[in-house]
Amino acid sequence: MTKPVNLREIVLGILLEITEEEAYSHIVIRNVLEKYQYLDKRDRAFISRTAEGTLEHMIQLDYIIEQFSNVPVYNMKPLIRNLLRMSVYQLKYMDSVPDSAAVNEAVRLAQKKGFYNLKGFVNGVLRNTARRLSQVRYPDPAREPLHYLSVKYSFPIWMLNKWVTQFGYEVTERICRDSHMEKGTTVRCNLEKASVEEIILELEKQDIQVRQHPYLDYALIISHYNYIDAVSAFKKGWIQVQDISSMLVAEAAAPNWGDYCIDVCAAPGGKSLHISDKLMGSGYVEARDISERKVKRMQESIERTSAINIRAMVKDATVYDPESYQRADIVLADVPCSGLGVIGKKQDIKYKMSEKRQQDIIALQRKILDTVQNYVRPGGVLIYSTCTIGADENQYNIKWFLENYPFKLENLDPYLCPELHGKTTKGGYIQLLPGIHESDGFFIARLRRLFDE
DSSP, rough: OOOOOOOHHHHHHHHHHHHHHHHOHHHHHHHHHHHHHHHHHSHHHHHOOOHHHHHHHHHHHHHHHHOSSOOOOOSSHHHHHHHHHHHHHHHOOOOOOOHHHHHHHHHHHHHTTGGGHHHHHHHHHHHHHHHHHGGOOOTTTOOOOHHHHHHHOOOOHHHHHHHHHHOHHHHHHHHHTTSOOOEEEEEEETTTTOHHHHHHHHHHHTTTEEEEOSSTTTTEEEESSSSSGGGGHHHSEEEEEOOOHHHHHHHHOOOOOOOEETTTOOTTTTHHHHHHHHHTSSSSSEESEEEHHHHHHHHHHHHHHHHEEEEEEEOOTTSOGGGGTTTEEEEEOOOOOOOOTTTOOOTHHHHHOOOOHHHHHHHHHHHHHHHHHHGEEEEEEEEEESSSSSGGHHHHHHHHHHSSSSSOOOGGGGGGGGGGTTTTTTEEEEEBBBBBBOOEEEEEEEEEEEEOO
16 A cells, blocks of 8 residues: 655655755656656646745745744745745645645644744744735835845846846846746657657647647647656657757758767757757767766667667767867857756756856856867857856857857858847847747857868
8 A cells, every 4th residue: 555645745855955955956856756656647736836836936935934934034944944935835826725724734744844843933924924915015116126026036136137237127027927937848849750740639639738839830839748758749759848949059050961960068968869850860960968867868868769860978078079170060069057048947046046156157168168169170060059048158158259269150040930030140149038039048159160261
């Protein structure tokens, strides 16, 4: 007989691992849902929604808690802090959960975890919150615009300040609002395996909702499925989970028949597989990454899709590989970044990133570029991309690169749908913004190596 599980205890464990041990939210939640596959769909949905929702609204939840607690949130024991956060999330955002259940279960869980002496504190804070939640006063947008955005959308002020300076207040609020929007999963159709029409029919057989993406005819947005590994089209290798912004990298690369391509920071492998598909069995793709675990997952995807012209391998992008010197027709440098363009999918990013960390990341990005530009043959193409927004890691890096290496930017318009043509695309790069474009936040630049004079 299976031992009954405490769903809130599972959520608490997820939050502690993410907030205290700095684990990545998408990995922790995925692993937990895999472990508890035997739970019914409703219980699994409670776990994912409560964990993801608490992370999504954490700054706001802390603001609310401090209205009713005489102890600042960051002076609390980590377990109590996260227990209050997830409980206030239930009180504010989960109408299906009775207030009494959210409060009483939190008190029981505090006691079960050895905090008997704090159960009265937990009870008091949550009962006060439940009674007076509608009376909480939030920052005034006219008097404290950044504080208002920070509390309403749970973004750190330093990040908002940068975005407002670069994009303006209105666009910044649209970016923040978009991170809270429900979205489907974007998938790429493997047209070597099946047509888009066949894939849509296969998905609809499993009652999965499907719509075509406006930017690419082989991209679909799917929803109302439980688990991607149980989707028959995925198991057959007909579809690959990949955001539209990532697909646009392969469009910008535009490989020709027989090209040799190196993806230097390839995991999780979607772009490499896309390039492989575009080569239609010709050429060769090296999907490199520093992590053996990630390379193993990429190899599993390669085998699932039966791709024949691609290989995953362990290689550090910061370490020069003399055997690759000027051999590649195309080098993809989708470098490690702050990830601020994908906060809607990985909410913990906005709390873990700092200005100091961002500067360290920029130094790493430039070290990678300095190394891998050597692999592009004269006349070959380098695609630089990040899943972030903001000039520091994008436009400023490209400016630095062009000042130091023999490359030029190339017009992106021939590779993008008309809806994406803009002021910068003719100049060779595009900054996609969540809330403005129907995609993640993403930066893509196309650079061609000059021939020696």
